[in-house]
Amino acid sequence: MASNKNKSGLDDILKIGKKIYKSTNKTSNKASSSKIKREYASKKTTSSSKRYTGESKRKSSSSTSVVSGENLLKDMSVTAVKSATGRTSTKNLAVKVITYAILWIILLVTIPFSTSIEKEINRPSFAFSSTEGEYSVHFVDVGQGDCTIILLPDGKVVMIDTGPASSRNNLSKYLSSMTFTTIDYLILTHPDEDHIGNACMIYDRYEVLHSYVPKVSSNYMESRGLNESNFKVVTSNVWSNTTQSMYNENCEITYNFRDVKIYDETSIYGYSIDFFTPLEDRQSTNNDYSPIILVNLQNTKYLFTGDASTEKEEEFLTEYSPLVSSGYFDVDVLQVGHHGSKYSSSTNFLNAVTAEIAVISCGTGNKYGHPHSEAVTRLTSCGCQVRRTDEEGSIVMTADSSIENKVATQSHFHRNTDFYLEWKYVLIIGGVLLLVLSYILFKKSRKAKQK
Numbered sequence: 001m002a003s004n005k006n007k008s009g010l011d012d013i014l015k016i017g018k019k020i021y022k023s024t025n026k027t028s029n030k031a032s033s034s035k036i037k038r039e040y041a042s043k044k045t046t047s048s049s050k051r052y053t054g055e056s057k058r059k060s061s062s063s064t065s066v067v068s069g070e071n072l073l074k075d076m077s078v079t080a081v082k083s084a085t086g087r088t089s090t091k092n093l094a095v096k097v098i099t100y101a102i103l104w105i106i107l108l109v110t111i112p113f114s115t116s117i118e119k120e121i122n123r124p125s126f127a128f129s130s131t132e133g134e135y136s137v138h139f140v141d142v143g144q145g146d147c148t149i150i151l152l153p154d155g156k157v158v159m160i161d162t163g164p165a166s167s168r169n170n171l172s173k174y175l176s177s178m179t180f181t182t183i184d185y186l187i188l189t190h191p192d193e194d195h196i197g198n199a200c201m202i203y204d205r206y207e208v209l210h211s212y213v214p215k216v217s218s219n220y221m222e223s224r225g226l227n228e229s230n231f232k233v234v235t236s237n238v239w240s241n242t243t244q245s246m247y248n249e250n251c252e253i254t255y256n257f258r259d260v261k262i263y264d265e266t267s268i269y270g271y272s273i274d275f276f277t278p279l280e281d282r283q284s285t286n287n288d289y290s291p292i293i294l295v296n297l298q299n300t301k302y303l304f305t306g307d308a309s310t311e312k313e314e315e316f317l318t319e320y321s322p323l324v325s326s327g328y329f330d331v332d333v334l335q336v337g338h339h340g341s342k343y344s345s346s347t348n349f350l351n352a353v354t355a356e357i358a359v360i361s362c363g364t365g366n367k368y369g370h371p372h373s374e375a376v377t378r379l380t381s382c383g384c385q386v387r388r389t390d391e392e393g394s395i396v397m398t399a400d401s402s403i404e405n406k407v408a409t410q411s412h413f414h415r416n417t418d419f420y421l422e423w424k425y426v427l428i429i430g431g432v433l434l435l436v437l438s439y440i441l442f443k444k445s446r447k448a449k450q451k
Contacts, residue, residue: 142167144363145194153269165197189306214289340371
């Protein structure tokens with residue numbers, strides 16, 4: 001009878017142990033069950049051999065079996081807890097690694113945009129609307145290129161160059177902040193991609209009333225018999241596509257040359273835009289087709305030189321020597337030639353125009369090294385305050401009504417496309433590395449568990 005009770009007690013312990021072990025580690029259930037059975041068989045044999053030794057020995061056997069069963073239960077519980085703890089640690093490690101990887105990727109994504117968001121909040125209100133009688137000049141950050149938008153006092157819009165195609169999204173977002181739907185005067189200084197890369201987009205998006213372009217033909221013009229005999233032919237696709245869009249626009253076309261003039265016909269708003277170069281129809285390089293343009297906005301003067309070289313600057317100074325001597329070209333703001341190249345902005349030219357503010361439009365970390373230190377040194381030596389789109393973002397200028405003939409400036413920061421592309425590659429590489437690292441750590445933890 002006592003033996004049956006012992007057996008019943010051990011059976012109960014075995015059932016409880018199986019339940020605990022099964023709930024904590026299903027994968028090792030069979031091995032653990034075999035171990036329990038072996039332990040139980042051993043105890044059962046011991047109990048049977050002592051069954052005939054007398055009542056006192058049976059009691060002793062019963063007591064020993066119960067104690068052994070309790071110890072076995074404790075051993076099983078400890079083993080199960082350790083196994084569960086090890087498995088939980090492995091899963092926790094994997095979860096932590098993956099979580100850290102995701103958080104790190106989110107952090108990397110946030111960095112290039114966090115500054116942008118902050119700067120968008122501080123956007124100047126005057127930068128995006130034109131009040132009648134007032135003007136604003138926008139040196140748009142298009143990376144390594146040029147694009148300037150002028151909102152004239154009478155509500156008309158001038159755009160000088162469109163920047164490279166790589167800045168299309170950036171330029172499009174900037175333009176979306178403005179309310180105009182018509183560009184009255186689109187000036188394309190010369191047929192290089194960093195100046196006309198978005199021209200087709202401009203023709204598609206806006207109604208362009210008047211285009212000012214260099215005396216340069218294209219493949220499209222040649223195929224349609226639109227070429228002039230004295231025009232140089234530039235065969236690039238970007239220039240061909242630009243001229244095709246221009247002719248499809250059915251706008252008025254004027255070729256950049258000296259004595260071309262845009263002015264306030266009413267004489268109420270007081271502005272004028274004068275072209276002074278190029279002096280000859282044909283130029284040896286695309287850059288030298290860039291016109292030197294004087295923009296007079298309510299007696300505040302802006303000078304634009306495109307990518308004109310120092311040689312063309314000297315030709316300009318010689319040709320207009322009387323006006324230079326009279327101070328006619330003493331300007332308030334100079335858009336520095338060729339993105340701050342050392343081959344533009346000679347000392348003679350800078351002394352002649354006496355600009356107070358010099359704006360350099362260039363891309364962050366560009367491969368040309370613009371602006372060159374020699375050019376910056378010349379600018380500062382001539383007393384110019386240097387402003388740079390690669391450092392400040394888009395720069396907006398307007399008349400300061402409290403100071404006669406002076407300019408109020410404010411920077412409008414926004415995400416630079418070149419900068420974004422650099423960060424995109426960093427994010428891709430960093431994300432792949434983090435995921436690979438997570439996988440390696442997870443596999444190692446699995447192997448450690450199996451051992």
